[in-house]
Amino acid sequence: MEPITALTSSCVVLPAENVDTDQIIPARFLKTIERRGLGAHLFADWRVDAHGQPRPEFPLNSPDARDASILVAGHNFGCGSSREHAPWALLDFGFRVVISTGFADIFRNNALKTGLLPVALSTPAHSMLLEQLAESPRAQVTIDLQTQTATLPDGTAHAFVVDPFARHCLLNGVDELGFLLEQDAAIAAYESTHTSRVCTS
C-alpha cells in the first residue's frame, strides 16, 4: 500500500448522493482476478453512452480530471455491494482521496485498507467546498492526514476524523495483516478456550 501523508490537488466533483458501488464499478467487470486495470471501467455506465462513446458532460471525461487526485462526492458514497473493486478502480484511475459527508461502512473499510483516504467533512464545510469548486473548478484542495485537516480553496481549514489505527497504517503504508499476524499467541489462546462451532473439512 502506498503511504499517504498529505496531498494538494484539483478535484473532480460528482455531487450525487447515495452513489452505489454498482455505479463505481459495474458487476460485469468483476470477473477479473487482478486488482489492477479497473480504472478504465470506473463509473463505466455513467462515462460511456449506449454506443460506447464518452459522455462529454460527465465530470470524469473532462481533460482536467486526469490530474485530479481528489473526488468530491455526495452523502453516503459507496453504498451497496462489498466489492473492493470499487476503491481499486478509484485508485487505478488516479484518485487518492474521496471527500463526502458520509460513507457506507464497507466501502470506507475497504478504502482505508487499500490506500484510498475517505474524508468525511461536516455538511457546512462540504457545501462550502462545492460552492468554491463551482466558482473555480481548477482550484486546489489540501488534505493533510497527519493533522486531519482539509484546507479548502479559500484557505479555511476543516477537521476530519480517521480511525487512529487506520491512520497509522495509511501514514506508514502498512496494512493490517501484519498486525493481525502478530496476534498469533492471543488468537491461539482464544482458540484453546473456545471450541470450534462447525467443521467444514
Added chain:
Amino acid sequence: MTSPRTLFEKIWADHLVRPETEGTPAVLYADLHLVHEVTSPQAFAELRRRGAPVRRPDLTLATMDHSTPTTPRSAGRLHVLDAQASAQLEQLEINCEEFGIRLFGLDDSRQGIVHVIGPEQGLTQPGMTIVCGDSHTSTHGAFGALAFGIGTSEVGYVLATQTLLQRQPRNMEVRIDGVLPRGVTAKDIILAIIAKVGIGGATGHVLEYTGSAIRSLGMEERMTICNMSIEAGARAGLVAPDDTTFEYIAGRPFAPAGADWDAAVVRWRGLSPDETASYDRSVQLDAASLAPMITFGTNPSMAIPIDGRVPDPSDAESRAERADLDKALRYMALEPGQSLLGRAVDVVFVGSCTNSRISDLRQAAAVMRGRHVAAGVRMLVVPGSQNVKREAEAEGLDRVFLEAGAEWREAGCSMCIAMNGDQLEPGQSAVSTSNRNFEGRQGKGGRTFLASPLTAAATAVSGAIADVRSLS
C-alpha cells in the same frame, strides 16, 4: 454482575480475541468464513505473496455462485459466459486445492448461492460470527449469528488469521408487532423498513429484529429480512433464535448431533436480548398496516405500497433528495404521482439470496398454477441451490413453472448481479425478487422493480405490474 445486554452485545463479547482500545480496533474471531469466486482471488494471491497459509481451512467453505451460469445443463455441461468467468471459476478450484479448503463446485450436488447453502447445510448456527466477501452475508443473522460482509483485503486477513479488526458498531432495534395481512410477506416487511429508515439510515449499526410479527415468521422469511439489512446501510441484522430456529437446524449435515445437539440448544437458548437491554436507536412498524411493497426508483429505499403513487420530487425535504428522486424517475421512465399498477414489464425474475428458497418458489408457484406467463414477458425462476432445485422438482414446482411458460434454471445468483449471462437488455423493465434496483444492476440500461415472489408471479401472469391481492 454484567449489565443487561442486547443479543448483538452478547455475541460480540464472546468473540473478542482482544478488546478495542482508543488506538486499536477489537480483534474479532470469525467462526465461519464463506468464500466465493468473485471476491477471493486477489486475497489468495496476497497469501501466496506472503507465504502465509490459511489458518483454519476447517472453518472455511467455498462455493461458486456469482459468475456461474444458470442455463440448463445440456449433456451435463454448464456453459460459462466467457473466458474470463471460466478463468475465475478455475482460479477458485486452484486456490481451494492449494490451501486445503472444501469447495462445493459446480459439479457438487450441494452447490448454490453462498447465503442459501450455509443455512441449508446447517453451517449457520446461533451465536456464531460469520463473514464472507459479500454484503448480503447479513442473511445468516436470521439464526442469531453475527454475520456481515467484508472486502477482499479482509477476506485475506480472515484466511490468514481467522480474525478481523473491527470497531464495535452501534445497535438498533427494529420492532415489528402485529399480524401480516393476506398477500404481504417478509419481503414487503423489509422493503417497508428500508423505506422508513432510508438507504443510509442504519449506517454504523447492527439491527436486531424483534416483535411478534418476527417471531411468527419461518426461518426462510427471517432470512429474507436479514438479507436486506445492508440496503439500509446496516452491517448486519439479527433475529434471536427460538424453537423455529432449532427445528430448522436439527438434522442438517453440519449441525451438531446427539449430546452435542442438546448442549448446543441449551447454549442457544441463552441468546436473546436481556429484558432491560437498551439500544442506541429504535424503530417500530405495525405489521397489520403493511401492503405488498414495490420499489419505483434506483435504490431499495425508494419503495411504495403497490397501490400507492410515485412520489413527487418537488415534495422532497432537501435539494439533494429532490435531485436524487428526479434522477431516479428519469432513469425509470416514471412520472410523479403515477401508479405502478398496469405498467408493462419485459422480464420477471424469481431468485437471488433474498428470495430463492423453497418457500419462495412455493409462493410463486401457487400463483402460477393453472395460469400462463403473459405474451411478451420472459420469466426466469432460479433456485438458490441445487438442493432447493431438487426439492422443488420433487414437489412438481418445476412443472408448474415450465407449463406456465417460465424458464427453470440451475442454481446461482443469475440476474441479480448480471455477470453470468442472465441480464436485462438496455431499456427493459423487470419485476425482480432480488435485493438491488441500482441503475444497471440487472444489466446496463435495465430498469428494476423489487418486489416479493407473490408480486413477481402476479406480474408475470398479468404482463404488467399487478397486485396479487386482486388476482381472481
